[in-house]
Amino acid sequence: xxxxxxxxxxxxxxxxxxxxxxxxxxxxxxxxxxxxxxxxxxxxxxxxxxxxxxxxxxxxxxxxxxxxxxxxxxxxxxxxxxxxxxxxxxxxxxxxxxxxxxxxxxxxxxxxxxxxxxxxxxxxxxxxxxxxxxxxxxxxxxxxxxxxxxxxxxxxxxxxxxxxxxxxxxxxxxxxxxxxxxxxxxxxxxxxxxxxxxxxxxxxxxxxxxxxxxxxxxxxxxxxxxxxxxxxxxxxxxxxxxxxxxxxxxxxxxxxxxxxxxxxxxxx
Amino acid sequence: xxxxxxxxxxxxxxxxxxxxxxxxxxxxxxxxxxxxxxxxxxxxxxxxxxxxxxxxxxxxxxxxxxxxxxxxxxxxxxxxxxxxxxxxxxxxxxxxxxxxxxxxxxxxxxxxxxxxxxxxxxxxxxxxxxxxxxxxxxxxxxxxxxxxxxxxxxxxxxxxxxxxxxxxxxxxxxxxxxxxxxxxxxxxxxxxxxxxxxxxxxxxxxxxxxxxxxxxxxxxxxxxxxxxxxxxxxxxxxxxxxxxxxxxxxxxxxxxxxxxxxxxxxxxxxxxxxxxxxxxxxxxxxxxxxxxxxxxxxxxxxxxxxxxxxxxxxxxxxxxxxxxxxxxxxxxxxxxxxxxxxxxxxxxxxxxxxxxxxxxxxxxxxxxxxxxxxxxxxxxxxxxxxxxxxxxxxxxxxxxxxxxxxxxxxxxxxxxxxxxxxxxxxxxxxxxxxxxxxxxxxxxxxxxxxxxxxxxxxxxxxxxxxxxxxxxxxxxxxxxxxxxxxxxxxxxxxxxxxxxxxxxxxxxxxxxxxxxxxxxxxxxxxxxxxxxxxxxxxxxxxxxxxxxxxxxxxxxxxxxxxxxxxxxxxxxxxxxxxxxxxxxxxxxxxxxxxxxxxxxxxxxxxxxxxxxxxxxxxxxxxxxxxxxxxxxxxxxxxxxxxxxxxxxxxxxxxxxxxxxxxxxxxxxxxxxxxxxxxxxxxxxxxxxxxxxxxxxxxxxxxxxxxxxxxxx
Numbered sequence: 008x009x010x011x012x013x014x015x016x017x018x019x020x021x022x023x024x025x026x027x028x029x030x031x032x033x034x035x036x037x038x039x040x041x042x043x044x045x046x047x048x049x050x051x052x053x054x055x056x057x058x059x060x061x062x063x064x065x066x067x068x069x070x071x072x073x074x075x076x077x078x079x080x081x082x083x084x085x086x087x088x089x090x091x092x093x094x095x096x097x098x099x100x101x102x103x104x105x106x107x108x109x110x111x112x113x114x115x116x117x118x119x120x121x122x123x124x125x126x127x128x129x130x131x132x133x134x135x136x137x138x139x140x141x142x143x144x145x146x147x148x149x150x151x152x153x154x155x156x157x158x159x160x161x162x163x164x165x166x167x168x169x170x171x172x173x174x175x176x177x178x179x180x181x182x183x184x185x186x187x188x189x190x191x192x193x194x195x196x197x198x199x200x201x202x203x204x205x206x207x208x209x210x211x212x213x214x215x216x217x218x219x220x221x222x223x224x225x226x227x228x229x230x231x232x233x234x235x236x237x238x239x240x241x242x243x244x245x246x247x248x249x250x251x252x253x254x255x256x257x258x259x260x261x262x263x264x265x266x267x268x269x270x271x272x273x274x275x
Numbered sequence: 276x277x278x279x280x281x282x283x284x285x286x287x288x289x290x291x292x293x294x295x296x297x298x299x300x301x302x303x304x305x306x307x308x309x310x311x312x313x314x315x316x317x318x319x320x321x322x323x324x325x326x327x328x329x330x331x332x333x334x335x336x337x338x339x340x341x342x343x344x345x346x347x348x349x350x351x352x353x354x355x356x357x358x359x360x361x362x363x364x365x366x367x368x369x370x371x372x373x374x375x376x377x378x379x380x381x382x383x384x385x386x387x388x389x390x391x392x393x394x395x396x397x398x399x400x401x402x403x404x405x406x407x408x409x410x411x412x413x414x415x416x417x418x419x420x421x422x423x424x425x426x427x428x429x430x431x432x433x434x435x436x437x438x439x440x441x442x443x444x445x446x447x448x449x450x451x452x453x454x455x456x457x458x459x460x461x462x463x464x465x466x467x468x469x470x471x472x473x474x475x476x477x478x479x480x481x482x483x484x485x486x487x488x489x490x491x492x493x494x495x496x497x498x499x500x501x502x503x504x505x506x507x508x509x510x511x512x513x514x515x516x517x518x519x520x521x522x523x524x525x526x527x528x529x530x531x532x533x534x535x536x537x538x539x540x541x542x543x544x545x546x547x548x549x550x551x552x553x554x555x556x557x558x559x560x561x562x563x564x565x566x567x568x569x570x571x572x573x574x575x576x577x578x579x580x581x582x583x584x585x586x587x588x589x590x591x592x593x594x595x596x597x598x599x600x601x602x603x604x605x606x607x608x609x610x611x612x613x614x615x616x617x618x619x620x621x622x623x624x625x626x627x628x629x630x631x632x633x634x635x636x637x638x639x640x641x642x643x644x645x646x647x648x649x650x651x652x653x654x655x656x657x658x659x660x661x662x663x664x665x666x667x668x669x670x671x672x673x674x675x676x677x678x679x680x681x682x683x684x685x686x687x688x689x690x691x692x693x694x695x696x697x698x699x700x701x702x703x704x705x706x707x708x709x710x711x712x713x714x715x716x717x718x719x720x721x722x723x724x725x726x727x728x729x730x731x732x733x734x735x736x737x738x739x740x741x742x743x744x745x746x747x748x749x750x751x752x753x754x755x756x757x758x759x760x761x762x763x764x765x766x767x768x769x770x771x772x773x774x775x776x777x778x779x780x781x782x783x784x785x786x787x788x789x790x791x792x793x794x795x796x797x798x799x800x801x802x803x804x805x806x807x808x809x810x811x812x813x814x815x816x817x818x819x820x821x822x823x824x825x826x827x828x829x830x831x832x833x834x835x836x837x838x839x840x841x842x843x844x845x846x847x848x849x850x851x852x853x854x855x856x857x858x859x860x861x862x863x864x865x866x867x868x869x870x871x872x873x874x875x876x877x878x879x880x881x882x883x884x885x886x887x888x889x890x891x892x893x894x895x896x897x898x899x900x901x902x903x904x905x906x907x908x909x910x911x912x913x914x915x916x917x918x919x920x921x922x923x924x925x926x927x928x929x930x931x932x933x934x935x936x937x938x939x940x941x942x943x944x945x946x947x948x949x950x951x952x953x954x955x956x957x958x959x960x961x962x963x964x965x966x967x968x969x970x971x972x973x974x975x976x977x978x979x980x981x982x983x984x985x986x987x
Contacts, residue, residue: 020403027399034304034351036395037402057352058303065307072309091395092349093307101309115410120402253310 025170025220026088026117032060037089037120049214053207055264062247062265063197067165068093069251070195070271073240074161075102079193081153081160082108085138085184086167089117091124095163096131106130109153111144113137138167139175141183159191159274166267168233169199170220181233188274194237197247197269198230208266230268237272244270288367289325296321299358304350316348327376328366338363338376339383346387356384431507431528437484437521439464451507451530453499464524469496469504483513486521494531506535536913537920541877545847548622549899550599551606557848559621559629563681566633570676577632577641580670580688581609581648584700586626589663600658602626605665612651618644629688632673638705641673645703666701668692673706724770724779728786732758735790736962739971740810740933740955743947748971750808750842752955753791754962755783767812775816784817785826792834792841794965799840802972806840812874813843819856824863831867838868842893846874850885858888865890872933877921886928894925898936898956901946919949926950 023045027038031046034057038046050056071082080103084095087110099106108131112118121133136144144150154160162184171177185194201208201224208224215222231244242249246262250269259265297317305313320341327337345355363377425432431448435441444459452459464480472495479491490512496504507528514523546558554562566576583605590598602622609620609628619631630644648669655664670692672684679687687706695704727733733755740750755767774780788811795809817823831838843864850857861871872893873886877900896918904914918934925932934946937956946954960971 033307034349036392037399039399039403058306061304061307068307068309089399093309098309115406116399116403119405119409120399123398123402123405 024114024116025215026112026114029060029166030089030091032057033064033092035089035091037091045214049211052210052214059247059265059267063166063267063269064093066197066247066250066267066269067095067163067195068098069253070165070269071095071098071161071163072102073251074193074195074271075099075106079159079161080106081158082106082163083111083150083153083160084108084163084165085111085144086164086170087112087117087121087133088114089120094124096125096128107153108132109134109149111136111138111150113139138164138180139171141180145184145187154187154189157189159193160188161193161195162188163195164233165195165197166199168196169222169224172221172223178232182236185236185274190274192274194234194272194274195270196230196233196272197267198233199224200230200266200268201226202263202266202268227268231270234270234272237274240271240273244268292324292328292362292365292367293321295362296324299355299362300345300350303352303354308348312348316344320344324363324366324376327379328372333370333372333375335372335375335379336383338380339386342380342382342384343387346384346391351388351391356381359384431526431530433459433526433528435464435524435526437486437524439484442523448528451499451505451528452497453501453503453505458500464526467497469498471496471504480511483511484521484524486513486515489513494535504532505530506532533916533920537917537924538883540917541883544878544897544899548606549903551603551610551622553606553610553628554619554621556621556623559619559623559631560681560685562619562621562631562633563685567676567681572677574676575635575637575673576676576684577630577635577638577644577671577673578684578688579630579632579641579645579648579703580672580685580692581628581630581667582669582692582696583626583652584666584668584696586665589665593658593661597658597661601656601663601665604656604658605652608651608656609648612647613644616644616647629685635673638671638673641671642703642705645669645671649701649703668695668700669703670695671703671705724774724777725782727757727759728779728783733783733786734758735787735794735965737794737965737968738955738962739807739960739968740953741959743943743951743954746959747975748807748960748968749953750810751968752810752844752962753787753794753812755787771814775814778816780814780816781820784814785830787811788827789830789834792830792836795840796834796836798969798972799836801969802976805972805976807968807972808840808842809836810842810844810872813845813849815846815849815857818845818849818860821860823860824867827864827869828867831869839870842870842872844872844874844895845891847876847878850889858890862890875935883924891930893931893933894921894928895933895935895955896921896951901934901936901938901942901956904942915945915949918946918951922946922949922951 020039021041023042027042028046028049030037031043032050046056074082075098080099082095082099084090087095090110095110096106096108099108110121110125110131110133112121112133113136115135118133118135125131125133132149134144134147134149136147136150138144145154164181164184168177168181171180181194188194199208199222212222212224227244234244242251245268247265247267247269248258248262250271252258300313300317300320308316323337323341323344327334327341342356342359345359360377360381363380364373366373366376425445428445428447431445431451433441433444433448441459441462441464449455449459465477468477473493476491476493476495479488479493482488483491490510492508492510494506495509496506499505508531509526509528511524511526513521514525516522546554546561548555563576566574583602586598586601589601605626606620606622606628609630613620613630617633619633621629621631623629630648632641632644635641648667652665652667655662657663670688670690672688672691674684691704691706691710694710695702698704736754736756737751738754739748740752741747742749755771757770771780774783791809791811795806798806813823820826827841827843830836831841845861850861865871870893871889871891872895873889873891874895875897876894878897900914900918900921903909904911904918922932931952932950933953933955934951935955937943937946937954937958939958943954943958
C-alpha cells in the first residue's frame, strides 16, 4: 500500500541525510553534526568526493543551460535536495526569465528548506513526494500542471536514481515518468557508477547503508538502460566532466575519477 | 607556482598576480560556477585587490571586501583562504602592504564565512523545525482521522492491552453489546466467553497476545448486556511497537446475528419437515447414508416404513387442514414413543414416516419398534371436533449394513410396507427377499407410467409469475398434471417422485419441455414482446443426463422459441458440489442463452457456498417462507427479516428474486418494498389452462394501449 499521503517521512535528526551530506561536500552549512560526521568519514576514504560533487553540480548547470538554450522552459527536478548553490531556476532563468521549475524531494527538511528559499518565487514550487511512488508524484497538481499543456519538460534525475534499490524497480519508475512526458521533452541523468574507481565504490556504498537512503552504484550498461526511448545528445553517456565541457582543460587528465556517468536524452 | 619571479618589474609582477588569482578562482569550487559569472568575479575581485595594492591612501579593507565576496560566491573551501593569503603576501605591492592585505582579506573572508555559516545553520534549523511541525500536524490530522474512523465505523472495534484489559471501544461495539461504549472499558477480554464458542478460539487468542500469531478470525457468539446472544464475525489483530514487542490487540466485530439465524433456519428447513418438525427426507437419507460410510464389521440397522391407513379419506372428506393437523399429531406421537428408545423418526412426505434404528441388535428390536409405532397410534387422535382413528401399516427391514445399500434398503422397506397394506391394514410385515422380488414387479406394473405418457394422459397448466413493480405478467411456470383413469387429476408432487425413481422422468421431462416451448412460441407469435417467459422444472436426473443440452437445443430449434424466453428451474439438490457433473450440463444450457433459476430456495439447501458457482440468474424463495409469515406460532417479524435477508442475499449474488406462495396484496406490497423482483402465488393467479393465460395477456395489452392513448 502506498503511504505517501498518510504521514510524511520522519524528520529524524539523528540519522545522516543524503541531501545535507551533499550540501556539506559542496562547502555549505545546511547540515548537522551527524551529516558532517558521515561526510568526513566518506572524504577520509575518498578525498576526491567534494570534487566529484562539484563536478556533478557543474554537469547539472551545463545540462540545464544547454536545454534552456534549446528552448525548454519547464523543468522537473526530482531529488532536488537542498539547492543552495546554482539551483536549476537560477540557471534556467539566465536564459529564459519565465522558466518554470518544480522541485521534488521526499525529505521533509529539504522540502521545508527549499520552500523557505523559494517563498517569493511564483514560478518555482516545491513538492514533497517520493520517486518510488510515481503515481502519487505524477498526480500532484503542481507536477500535473507542468506536464499538462504538451510543452516539453526537462526531467532531471540528477544523482537520485542511485538511491533507488533494485527491489523498487527503478527502471519501471523511469519508464512511467517517460510515458508521462510530452514529446520533445528531455531526460537529464547522472548516476554514481561502479566504473572509474571500482576500488572506492564498495566502501562508499557501505557508508550509505546506515542512512535512510542506501546507495546502489551501477555500471554503464545498467545506467544506459534508464535512457531507453530517449535519443542521446552528444557526447552520449560519459563521465561527468566530459559532458559538453565549456573548455577542454576543465575535463582534466582523469575524467574517470569523477566516477558519475551523465547523459541528456531527448524524447522523440 | 608559489613564488613570483624574482627581479621582475612591477608590470610583470602585476600580471603574474592576476594570473595566479584567476587560477585560484577557476580551480576547486570555481569549476562548478558558470564561466561568465566566474569571469566577472575574477575581474571584479582582481580590480579591488589591485586598488588595495597600489592606491593611495592605502585601504586594506578593500581586500576584506574581496574575502567577503568570495564567501558570498560560495568559495568556502579553506584552501582558497590559504592560497589567497599566500598570494597577497607575495603580491606586487610597492611598500610592504602584503601582510596587512592578507590580514584584512583573511578577516573579511572569516567574517563573511561566519555570517554565512550562522545564516545557513539557522535556515536549516528553521527548515527542520518547520518540517517537524508539519509532520506533527500530519500526525495529529492522521490521529483525528483515525479517531473519527474508529468512532463512526459501522463495524465494532475494541482495543485491549496484551494483558487482556479492554482499553477502548467504539460506539458500534457498544451497540453490539447493548452497552454504552464506556461500560466496556476496564472489563477483561477473557470474561467474554460463551458456551457455544468455537473450539480453538481461546487458544488462538492466547497465541495472539503472546505474539505467536498476528491475527485470527472466528465467528463468535457473545452475551449482550440484556442477556441476549449476539453472533459476530470476529477478527483480532496484534499491534507491535517498532521493536516488534506486542503492544495492543485490536478486535473488529461485525454483527452477523441475522445472517447466522438465517443460516440456522435454512439448515433447519433443509433438514426438517415444517409440518411435524420431524427430520425430513433429506435428513433421514443423510443419517442413513452416514451409517453406510464406515460401518463396523457386522453392524446392523433397522427400518420401519410407516404409512397411515385411510389418511386419504380424512384428507378428502375433512380437508387439508384437518389432514395436516392429523399428520402433526401423528408425528408427535411417533416421536414421543420412539425417540426415547434412541431411534430416529422422520417424515418422508405425505402420510409416510420412517423409523431408523442404528446399531440394531436384531430382528426382534426392529419388530419391537414397529409394534411401538402401532401401539402409539392405537388411540384415536383428537383433531378439532373429530376423534380420528388412524391405523398404520409398517414394513420392517432389518439387515446387516454390509449386505445392502441405502437406496435398496428403503425401496425394500417400502415394498414390504406395500405387502403389509395388501395383507390387511393395521399390521407390520417383516422383509422377505422372495416376497420382495414379487412385489417389485407388481409395483412396477401398477405404476405403468410409460403407457400413460403414450396414451396422452399428461397435460400442462401454467401459473403466472408477475413483476412486483407493476403487477404485469412476466413469466409462467409450466406444471404437469396426470389425468389418471382411476384416481383423477394428479399434481406433479404426486407422481414426479415415482417418475424419477423409474426413469420415466426422462421422456416425461422431455415431453413437458417440448409442450411448454411450443406453447410459449405461440405466445411469442401472438403477443411479441409481451409474451411471457416460460419456466420449466428440470428434474435432478434430467440435469445429470449428458443429453440435456442436445435435447434443449433440439427443442428450441424445432419450436423456434427464442432461448431468452426459456428458464429452467432446478432444485437445490441438483448440484451437490463444485465437482458435480450436472454443473457442466447446466453451463451448457446457459450457453445456449437459456436462463436458470433455483426453485424452492431455502428448503433443501445446506451449503450456500455452491450457490455462487451455479450458472443461475434467479432465485425462487420457497413458498413456506412467505406462508410462515401468517403462522401465529411463528414470529412474523423474524420471518420478514429472513425473507428480506434472502432477497438481499440473492441481490448480492446478482440474482433476481421471485417469491413463491404469495397469497395477499399486503404481502406483495411488502415484498415489493424490500426489493423482491417477481412473485408467484394465488394472489397473482393459480395454475390455469393456456388460453386463460392468453386472455390475460390480451387484457394487459388492451389496458396498456388505452393508457398510452390517454397520454397521447
